[in-house]
Amino acid sequence: MSATTTPRTTVxxxxxxxxxxxxxxxxxxKPSFAKELFLGRFRLDLxxxxxxxxxxxVRRGEEFLTKLRAFCESTIDSARxxxxxxxxxxxxxxxxxxxxxxxxxxxKYGGLGLTQLYYNKALALVGSASPAVGALLxxxxxxxxxxxxxxxxxxEQKDTFLPRCARTDISAFLLTEPDVGSDPARLATTAVPDxxxxxxxxxxxxxxxxxxxDLLVVMARVPASEGHKGxxxxxxVEAGSEGITVExxxxxxxxxxxxxxxxxFHQVRVPAANRIGPEGAGLKxxxxxxxxxxxxxxAMCAGAGKWCLKIxxxxxxxxxxxxxxxxxxxxxxxxxxxxxxxxxALEAVLDLSSQMADEDRxxxxxxxxxxxxxxxxxAWLMADELVQIRGGRGYETAESLGARGERSVPAEQILRDLxxxxxxxxxxxxxxxxxxxxAVDAHLSVAGDLIDPDKSLSDKARAGANAGVFYAKWLxxxxxxxxxxxxxxxxxxxxxxxxxHLRYVERHARxxxxxxxxxxxxxxxxxxxxxxFLGRIVDIGAELFAMSAACVRAERxxxxxxxxxxxxxxxxxxxxxxxxxxEELFARLWTNTDDLxxxxxxxxxxxxxxxxxxxxxxxxxxxxxxxxxTPGPSERENARRPYGA
Numbered sequence: 001m002s003a004t005t006t007p008r009t010t011v012x013x014x015x016x017x018x019x020x021x022x023x024x025x026x027x028x029x030k031p032s033f034a035k036e037l038f039l040g041r042f043r044l045d046l047x048x049x050x051x052x053x054x055x056x057x058v059r060r061g062e063e064f065l066t067k068l069r070a071f072c073e074s075t076i077d078s079a080r081x082x083x084x085x086x087x088x089x090x091x092x093x094x095x096x097x098x099x100x101x102x103x104x105x106x107x108k109y110g111g112l113g114l115t116q117l118y119y120n121k122a123l124a125l126v127g128s129a130s131p132a133v134g135a136l137l138x139x140x141x142x143x144x145x146x147x148x149x150x151x152x153x154x155x156e157q158k159d160t161f162l163p164r165c166a167r168t169d170i171s172a173f174l175l176t177e178p179d180v181g182s183d184p185a186r187l188a189t190t191a192v193p194d195x196x197x198x199x200x201x202x203x204x205x206x207x208x209x210x211x212x213x214d215l216l217v218v219m220a221r222v223p224a225s226e227g228h229k230g231x232x233x234x235x236x237v238e239a240g241s242e243g244i245t246v247e248x249x250x251x252x253x254x255x256x257x258x259x260x261x262x263x264x265f266h267q268v269r270v271p272a273a274n275r276i277g278p279e280g281a282g283l284k285x286x287x288x289x290x291x292x293x294x295x296x297x298x299a300m301c302a303g304a305g306k307w308c309l310k311i312x313x314x315x316x317x318x319x320x321x322x323x324x325x326x327x328x329x330x331x332x333x334x335x336x337x338x339x340x341x342x343x344x345a346l347e348a349v350l351d352l353s354s355q356m357a358d359e360d361r362x363x364x365x366x367x368x369x370x371x372x373x374x375x376x377x378x379a380w381l382m383a384d385e386l387v388q389i390r391g392g393r394g395y396e397t398a399e400s401l402g403a404r405g406e407r408s409v410p411a412e413q414i415l416r417d418l419x420x421x422x423x424x425x426x427x428x429x430x431x432x433x434x435x436x437x438x439a440v441d442a443h444l445s446v447a448g449d450l451i452d453p454d455k456s457l458s459d460k461a462r463a464g465a466n467a468g469v470f471y472a473k474w475l476x477x478x479x480x481x482x483x484x485x486x487x488x489x490x491x492x493x494x495x496x497x498x499x500x501h502l503r504y505v506e507r508h509a510r511x512x513x514x515x516x517x518x519x520x521x522x523x524x525x526x527x528x529x530x531x532x533f534l535g536r537i538v539d540i541g542a543e544l545f546a547m548s549a550a551c552v553r554a555e556r557x558x559x560x561x562x563x564x565x566x567x568x569x570x571x572x573x574x575x576x577x578x579x580x581x582x583e584e585l586f587a588r589l590w591t592n593t594d595d596l597x598x599x600x601x602x603x604x605x606x607x608x609x610x611x612x613x614x615x616x617x618x619x620x621x622x623x624x625x626x627x628x629x630t631p632g633p634s635e636r637e638n639a640r641r642p643y644g645a
Contacts, residue, residue, distance in 0.1 A: 025288065025365065028441075033356075033548075034366035038439035038541050040478045040513025042506040044489070046362060047548060050556035051355040053117055061118030064103075068122055071098055072129035079398060081130050081257040082413060091133065092170075092212075092643045100126070102166025104141050105150075109162035116292060117354040123296050124303030131417040132257030134300045136170070139208040142293035143286075143425070144171030145215045145236055152234075152277045152285050161215060161236060169214035170643065172239075174204040174263060175286060178629040182430045184219075184232060184283055188629065189265065191220035191235065193228050198235065198275070200243075200268040203629035206424075211249050211259035212643055213239045218265070219282045231280025235270050239642070243268040245634035254416030259641075262627075264634045290425065291365045292357045295350065297421050298375030302350050304418055305343035305379055308386040311409055312336050316389060326389070335385040341574035342378050344567070345546045348553035349374060366438050367545070373431040374542040376421035383415040429535070436534040439541065440527075443520055446470040452525070471517075478514050483507035494558065496568035498551045501575035505544045508582060512540050515589055532594040540585045543578045550574050 105111025127134025189202025224230030316327035387394035402408030483506030558564030
């Protein structure tokens with residue numbers, strides 16, 4: 001097999017940062033609970049009392065969930081999807097008939113017009129029946145054509161495409177390329193203006209829904225020229241256009257029914273009328289779309305947690321060892337407690353973020369990112385604990401269990417299916433950096449020029465003066481706060497006392513802000529290279545956010561008289577578990593092996609430890625690490641398979 005690869009687009013580290021920075025939303029026009037939390041300000045008033053949906057949206061949402069549940073139970077055969085690695089056509093046809101393709105699309109375009117809250121409840125439900133079906137619906141609506149058109153499309157584009165997306169057409173989002181992941185500055189797919197059209201050339205990788213899609217959102221680079229600003233730009237493209245070839249359907253360790261492929265564009269003509277927004281706005285459109293689009297992943301993670309809890313409860317009560325159910329053995333019981341408490345917290349984070357998105361009173365870009373990060377990490381841990389609780393049966397496939405006469409519980413499948421959530425729509429490592437950038441935005445706004453080597457002395461002097469004013473007001477407020485008052489947050493003090501947990505959050509939000517400030521003072525321009533430190537800062541913020549959401553949700557349920565006592569117990573258990581993790585993370589801010597790890601990495605890359613690799617064989621196949629993506633006509637058979645075709 002040839003080992004040739006595409007010549008790589010070369011950009012400097014600074015150029016890559018500038019592209020990413022330009023795509024960020026620069027302004028904070030609305031308050032943000034999470035942003036304030038990272039600044040050491042515990043703004044409980046922004047999330048408590050817990051925001052509530054209006055009665056009409058609840059009625060419509062519950063009505064749809066009832067229909068969707070009946071459909072999931074009667075029509076979706078998860079075992080068949082896993083076995084055949086395909087979602088049957090009749091399942092997709094049924095989803096279209098239900099209106100599930102248009103859950104978030106306005107009724108005037110033929111959609112259901114569900115709120116974000118009920119859209120996420122629907123994804124949790126359908127994702128529990130089959131994670132592959134959940135991925136199909138999520139990719140179509142959360143990042144596919146409907147969401148960017150809803151936010152940035154022209155009226156003509158909405159009138160043309162949204163009715164199709166609501167009832168008949170499946171969409172996909174195409175950004176990643178064989179040699180371009182989270183670094184869009186190196187995007188190689190081009191869209192060259194030609195009269196009233198653009199001509200697209202390039203290759204896209206990991207195109208979820210791309211194999212079966214009818215419509216695509218494609219990110220491509222427009223060259224700057226006379227009359228064209230250029231830059232990364234978004235287009236709606238008909239998937240059946242001449243010159244588009246689905247060259248391969250990818251197969252994964254999990255989500256075996258997902259229709260994810262490699263798509264090649266060769267001289268594909270796209271009308272200029274199909275451009276979403278102006279030239280150069282593609283990345284900003286993508287990131288803005290993801291502000292709420294990311295909530296679809298934690299929705300399915302929360303659903304997975306619920307299922308893990310159900311199986312753990314039923315199995316651990318049935319299975320006996322040494323004279324009693326395994327649930328009553330502390331080693332197993334602690335795992336069940338973790339699953340129950342964490343599921344409660346994940347749903348609290350999801351529902352709070354979703355309802356805030358619906359009300360549009362707050363900026364939730366950090367909350368949604370934290371929900372994605374925290375949900376994907378914790379769901380994976382819960383599934384891993386479920387497999388451990390099930391023992392050998394957890395490692396055995398559902399098909400094998402059923403074949404030998406036992407309940408066919410797909411515990412190992414959910415572990416495989418959930419693993420991708422820590423990677424796509426922003427890997428955990430990228431989410432750490434993205435959230436950290438937003439968390440230090442206030443600091444960079446007032447003091448960023450001080451650590452920018454390209455700024456002049458006058459710029460630095462001006463930044464120093466601004467920073468002095470900001471920190472003179474900000475730093476004193478980090479010394480003391482309500483978290484030191486025994487009577488603070490007493491409205492959360494009932495049969496179970498949650499007020500102490502909120503005081504803990506307030507105190508440690510200030511400690512988090514002090515730690516961030518100290519690190520910026522210590523490392524200055526090198527701060528962005530301290531990714532281990534930044535990751536821990538973000539993880540602490542995620543735990544504090546989850547603790548806050550859990551307490552607020554428990555109080556809401558208590559005030560409504562619905563499982564209030566039990567909710568308080570779960571919130572208390574979660575917060576106590578989270579506090580242990582927070583203390584460990586704080587300790588690791590300053591006591592860690594980050595510097596030593598960097599030395600070891602340099603040794604590994606330099607070949608100093610190749611002797612350690614001796615004594616094994618490598619079963620990997622031959623071929624390049626990154627496939628050839630040179631533009632040109634496809635030499636492969638088109639694997640596109642639209643539903644109902």
